[in-house]
Amino acid sequence: MTHFKVNGVAQSFDGDPEMPLLWYLRDILGLTGTKFGCGMALCGACTVLENGKAIRSCTKQMGSVSGLEITTIEGISAGGPHAVQKAWAEVNVPQCGYCQPGQIMQAVSLLAAKPHPSDADIDDEMAGNICRCGTYQRIRAAIKTAAKETA
Amino acid sequence: MMNIENVSRRNFLQGMLSAGAFVICARTNPLLAKAARSGASGGTFAAPWEPSIDSTAFHPGVYLGIQTDGTVFIVAHRTEMGNGVRTSLPRILADELDADWNRVQVIQGDGDAKYGSQDTDGSHSVREFFDTMREAGATARLMLVRAAAQQWGVPEEQCAADPVHVVTHKASSRSLGYGELAVLAAKLPVPKKEEIKLKSPEQWRYIGKPAPGYDVSDVCAGKALFGMDVRVDGMIYAAVAHPPVLGGKVKSVDDSAALKVKGVQRTVAIEPFTPPHAFQPLGGVAVIADNTWSAFKGRRQLKVEWDNGANASYTSADYKKELQQTARQPGKVVHSVGDPDAEFAKGGKIVEAEYFAPHLAHASMEPPVAVADVRGEKVTVWSPTQDPQGVQEQVAKTLGLKKEDVTCHVTFLGGGFGRKSKPDYAAEAAVLSQKTGKPVKVVWSREDDIQFDYYHSVAAMYLKAALDDAGKPRAWLQRSVFPPIGSTFDKTAVYGGAGEMSMGWNVVPFEVPNFRAENGQAVAHVRIGWLRSVANIYHAFAVQSFANELAVAANRDPYDYLMALIGPGRTLEGTQPPELSQKYPYETARLRHVAELAAAKANWGKKKPGNGWGMGIAVHRSFLTYVATVVEAEVDSGGAVRIPHVYTAVDAGIVANPEMVRSQFEGAAVFGTSIARTGEITATNGVIDQSNFHNYPVARMNDAPVHVDVQIVESTAAPAGVGEPGVPPFAPALCNAIYAATGKRVRELPLSRNGFV
Numbered sequence: 088m089t090h091f092k093v094n095g096v097a098q099s100f101d102g103d104p105e106m107p108l109l110w111y112l113r114d115i116l117g118l119t120g121t122k123f124g125c126g127m128a129l130c131g132a133c134t135v136l137e138n139g140k141a142i143r144s145c146t147k148q149m150g151s152v153s154g155l156e157i158t159t160i161e162g163i164s165a166g167g168p169h170a171v172q173k174a175w176a177e178v179n180v181p182q183c184g185y186c187q188p189g190q191i192m193q194a195v196s197l198l199a200a201k202p203h204p205s206d207a208d209i210d211d212e213m214a215g216n217i218c219r220c221g222t223y224q225r226i227r228a229a230i231k232t233a234a235k236e237t238a
Numbered sequence: 239m240m241n242i243e244n245v246s247r248r249n250f251l252q253g254m255l256s257a258g259a260f261v262i263c264a265r266t267n268p269l270l271a272k273a274a275r276s277g278a279s280g281g282t283f284a285a286p287w288e289p290s291i292d293s294t295a296f297h298p299g300v301y302l303g304i305q306t307d308g309t310v311f312i313v314a315h316r317t318e319m320g321n322g323v324r325t326s327l328p329r330i331l332a333d334e335l336d337a338d339w340n341r342v343q344v345i346q347g348d349g350d351a352k353y354g355s356q357d358t359d360g361s362h363s364v365r366e367f368f369d370t371m372r373e374a375g376a377t378a379r380l381m382l383v384r385a386a387a388q389q390w391g392v393p394e395e396q397c398a399a400d401p402v403h404v405v406t407h408k409a410s411s412r413s414l415g416y417g418e419l420a421v422l423a424a425k426l427p428v429p430k431k432e433e434i435k436l437k438s439p440e441q442w443r444y445i446g447k448p449a450p451g452y453d454v455s456d457v458c459a460g461k462a463l464f465g466m467d468v469r470v471d472g473m474i475y476a477a478v479a480h481p482p483v484l485g486g487k488v489k490s491v492d493d494s495a496a497l498k499v500k501g502v503q504r505t506v507a508i509e510p511f512t513p514p515h516a517f518q519p520l521g522g523v524a525v526i527a528d529n530t531w532s533a534f535k536g537r538r539q540l541k542v543e544w545d546n547g548a549n550a551s552y553t554s555a556d557y558k559k560e561l562q563q564t565a566r567q568p569g570k571v572v573h574s575v576g577d578p579d580a581e582f583a584k585g586g587k588i589v590e591a592e593y594f595a596p597h598l599a600h601a602s603m604e605p606p607v608a609v610a611d612v613r614g615e616k617v618t619v620w621s622p623t624q625d626p627q628g629v630q631e632q633v634a635k636t637l638g639l640k641k642e643d644v645t646c647h648v649t650f651l652g653g654g655f656g657r658k659s660k661p662d663y664a665a666e667a668a669v670l671s672q673k674t675g676k677p678v679k680v681v682w683s684r685e686d687d688i689q690f691d692y693y694h695s696v697a698a699m700y701l702k703a704a705l706d707d708a709g710k711p712r713a714w715l716q717r718s719v720f721p722p723i724g725s726t727f728d729k730t731a732v733y734g735g736a737g738e739m740s741m742g743w744n745v746v747p748f749e750v751p752n753f754r755a756e757n758g759q760a761v762a763h764v765r766i767g768w769l770r771s772v773a774n775i776y777h778a779f780a781v782q783s784f785a786n787e788l789a790v791a792a793n794r795d796p797y798d799y800l801m802a803l804i805g806p807g808r809t810l811e812g813t814q815p816p817e818l819s820q821k822y823p824y825e826t827a828r829l830r831h832v833a834e835l836a837a838a839k840a841n842w843g844k845k846k847p848g849n850g851w852g853m854g855i856a857v858h859r860s861f862l863t864y865v866a867t868v869v870e871a872e873v874d875s876g877g878a879v880r881i882p883h884v885y886t887a888v889d890a891g892i893v894a895n896p897e898m899v900r901s902q903f904e905g906a907a908v909f910g911t912s913i914a915r916t917g918e919i920t921a922t923n924g925v926i927d928q929s930n931f932h933n934y935p936v937a938r939m940n941d942a943p944v945h946v947d948v949q950i951v952e953s954t955a956a957p958a959g960v961g962e963p964g965v966p967p968f969a970p971a972l973c974n975a976i977y978a979a980t981g982k983r984v985r986e987l988p989l990s991r992n993g994f995v
Contacts, residue, residue, distance in 0.1 A: 102501075103501065103531070103532070106532075114529035115529065119460070119463075119464075119466070119467035122466065122604070123530075123605070124603050124604075124684065125930055126534075127931070129930060132603055159460070175454070176450070176454045176458055179451060179897060181320075181453075181457045182320030182321075182905055183319050183604075183650070183654075184458075184650065184652075191458060210939055211940075213939045214940040216939070217603065217938060219603045219655075219936060220603075220653060220908075221904060221905035221909055221911075221937070222901070223942045224946060
C-alpha cells in the first residue's frame with residue numbers, strides 16, 4: 088500500500104504499481120483537469136506538481152509516489168484563481184484550452200523557482216509543453232504578467 | 239435559413255402547460271429537448287455548463303431562451319475547439335437582443351438538424367450564421383418590446399430595449415426587465431421577418447468589439463469538460479489495436495497475456511470496414527478494462543497476426559517519385575485562359591520549378607476519444623466532435639439504427655483541425671457499447687492518433703512560366719498531383735474534387751494573359767482527410783514560392799514584383815460559383831491592401847537581406863478571406879532557423895470578435911511553423927513511420943515565431959472565414975525569407991529535409 092497526498096488530501100493505492108500517476112488522477116480520483124497528450128513525457132499536458140515542482144504525471148508510476156505531495160490544477164484553484172490563472176485570463180491565453188492546465192502548472196513551478204524569469208528562462212522552462220493551437224506568445228506574456236503581480 | 243417558431247406559444251395555445259405538453263414542445267425545440275433529456279437521464283451525466291431549463295419560459299426559436307429571472311440562454315450550436323465560436327456567435331445574437339452579456343449563459347447544442355449545419359469546419363461559422371443570429375436576437379427583442387407595450391397599453395413605437403436587458407417607456411419613465419417580460423412575450427406571435435429591424439453597424443455593442451473567450455476561467459481551472467474527461471456511471475474503457483495497414487484484417491489473435499493484465503476484462507473483435515472506408519471504424523481488436531491504463535497495457539500484450547492487404551505495398555519514398563513523374567506529364571485541365579503552350583513555344587525566358595509537400599497528421603492535443611452508451615435502439619454519445627450530426631449519422635449507419643435515436647452531446651474539443659469532423663472513433667465506441675452492453679469510453683493514444691489519422695494529402699506540383707522582357711509572366715502553367723479527399727468516400731477517386739481545385743489552384747490572383755491549371759491522378763493508400771486550410775497549404779506553398787522565384791529571375795524586389803503580379807484592383811471572374819461571387823467577389827484590391835499593410839508594418843525593404851537574415855512575403859485568399867504574411871527569419875551557419883517576427887494582415891470582412899481573430903492568426907503562424915519546419919508523415923510497407931511527438935515534432939515555444947503581429951482590416955464586406963486562412967501563406971513566406979537570408983531555395987517541405995533545424 089502506497090501512501091501520498093493529492094491536493095493536501097491523504098490517499099493510498101495498492102493497484103498496479105506501473106500505473107502512471109496521470110491515469111490514477113483521472114480515472115481513479117476523477118481529477119480530469121490533468122490531461123493526457125502523449126504518454127511519453129513529450130508534450131506536458133499532464134503536468135502536475137510533485138512537492139511543488141513540475142513533473143510529467145504520464146511517466147510517473149504509482150509505485151514511486153510514496154510520501155509525495157502531488158498538486159493538480161484543481162489543487163491550485165481551490166481557494167479561487169491562482170495568480171497565474173488570473174494572468175492567463177487577463178491575457179486571454181487559451182484557444183482550445185486542452186494543454187493549458189499543464190502549461191499553468193509548469194508556469195507555477197517556474198515562478199516558484201524564478202519569480203522574475205527572463206525570456207530565455209521562460210523558453211527553457213516552457214519548451215516541454217506543447218500547445219497545438221499556438222498560444223505561445225500569450226503564454227509568455229501571461230507569465231510576465233503573473234511575475235509582476237506576485238512581485 | 240431557420241424557421242423561427244415560438245414553441246412556448248404553440249404550447250400555450252394548445253393549452254398544454256403540463257408535463258405532457260413538454261414532450262410535444264421538446265420535439266420541436268432542441269434546447270427544450272435537451273432539457274427533457276437531462277431530466278430524464280436521472281442525472282447520470284450533466285456537463286457543468288448545462289443549467290436546468292424552464293420549459294415554460296420564453297423560447298422564441300431554436301437558439302435562445304429567456305428565463306423569468308432574466309437569464310438569457312444562447313445555444314452554441316457549433317463546436318468550440320479554440321475557434322472562439324462559443325463567444326462569437328452568441329455575442330452576435332446578444333447584440334441584436336440588447337442583452338447584458340454578463341447575464342448570458344451559453345449552452346452547447348446537441349446534434350440536431352434543426353440548428354442547420356453544425357459541421358464546424360471550412361471556417362464558416364460566422365459567415366453562415368451571422369444573419370441568422372442577428373435575426374434571432376432582433377426577433378426576441380421585438381417580442382419583448384411588444385410585451386412591454388401591451389403591458390403598459392402604449393404604442394410599441396414608444397418603447398425601446400434600452401439600455402440593456404430592459405424595455406423602457408421614456409414618456410412615463412417606466413421600465414421592465416427581460417425576465418419580467420419573458421412570460422408575456424412567450425404568448426405573443428413570432429413576428430415575420432419583414433417586421434424585425436436589424437441594428438445599423440454604428441449601433442452594435444458587441445459585434446466588432448474585442449471580447450475574451452466565454453470559457454476562459456473554466457478552462458484555466460481545469461473545469462472545462464473535454465471529450466477525454468467524460469465519465470458516466472458504469473463506464474468501461476477500451477483501447478483498440480487497429481490494423482497497422484489501411485484495409486488490413488485480423489488473421490488470428492492470442493489474447494491470453496492481455497487478459498492476465500490487472501484490470502483487463504475482455505477483448506472484443508471489431509469488424510473491418512467495407513470499402514470505401516469513409517467514417518467507418520477501422521476494425522481490429524479492442525481490449526476492455528476497468529481504466530484507461532489497463533486497457534493500454536493489455537493492448538500491448540495482445541498478439542495479433544494481421545492480413546495487411548493491398549496497401550502493404552505502399553512506401554511513401556517510392557510514391558513520392560510516382561507523384562513527381564505524374565506532375566511532369568500533362569494532366570486534366572481545371573482552368574484555362576489564353577494559350578500558354580503557344581507562348582512557351584515562342585521561347586524567351588522560361589522558369590520551371592517542382593515543389594513537394596508531404597502528408598501531415600492533425601495531432602490535436604486531445605487524441606480522438608468518445609463515450610457511447612447503447613441501450614437497445616437508443617444511443618447516447620459524448621464526443622469531442624466538429625460534426626455532431628455526422629456522429630448521429632455514422633453511429634446509426636454502423637449499428638443499423640435510426641439517426642433520430644442517436645443523441646450526440648458535444649464536449650469541448652482539445653483541438654480539432656478537421657480530424658474531429660470524422661466520426662470513426664465515435665462509431666467505434668458505439669460498436670463496443672453494443673457488444674458489451676455497457677457505456678464504453680474509447681481512448682486513442684497519441685500513437686493511434688498519428689498512425690491512424692485521415693492524413694492531409696501529400697502533393698507534388700510543377701510550375702512553368704514564360705517571362706516578358708520586363709520579367710512579367712506571359713504564360714503560366716501549374717500542375718498539382720495528390721491523392722484526393724474524395725478517395726475516402728469513393729475508392730475510384732484519383733482526381734482532386736472541385737473543393738480542392740478551388741483552393742488556390744484553379745485561379746491565381748495574378749495578371750497573367752495565358753494561364754492553365756492542371757491536376758494529375760493519384761491513388762490513395764492511406765485515409766485522406768482535410769486539415770486546417772486543406773489543399774490551400776500545398777497550393778499556396780507552390781504558387782507563392784514560384785512567385786518569389788520569378789521575382790529573383792526578374793531581378794526585382796519580391797514585394798514589388800508580387801504587387802506587379804497581382805496588378806491593378808479588379809474583380810476576378812469565373813473563379814467561384816456565381817452565388818458566392820455575388821456576396822463574395824474576388825477583389826484583387828483587397829489582396830493588394832493586406833499586402834501593403836503587412837509590408838509596411840514589417841518595414842519591408844528597409845534592411846538589406848543576406849548574411850543569415852531575410853524577410854519573405856506571401857499572399858493568399860482562402861475561405862473568402864484575404865491574407866498577407868511577412869515572415870522575418872534568421873538562419874545561423876548550422877542551419878538553425880529563428881523566426882523573430884511575423885506580420886500578418888487580414889481582411890475577413892466584418893469581424894464578429896477581433897480578439898478571437900487575432901488569436902486565430904497568431905495560432906495559424908505557429909501551425910504553419912509546424913508544417914514548415916518538421917511536418918512530415920511517411921510510410922513503409924503501408925505502416926506509418928511516425929508515432930508520437932519525438933518523431934512527429936510540432937512547434938514548441940522555443941521554435942515558434944517569437945512575435946506575431948496581426949492587423950485586421952476594418953471592413954463592411956460580408957463576414958468571411960478566420961480559423962484557417964492564416965495557415966496557407968505562412969510556409970511560403972518563411973521559405974522565401976530563408977531564400978533571402980541564405981540564397982537556398984526550399985522546394986520541398988519540411989525544412990528538416992533541407993538541412994535546416
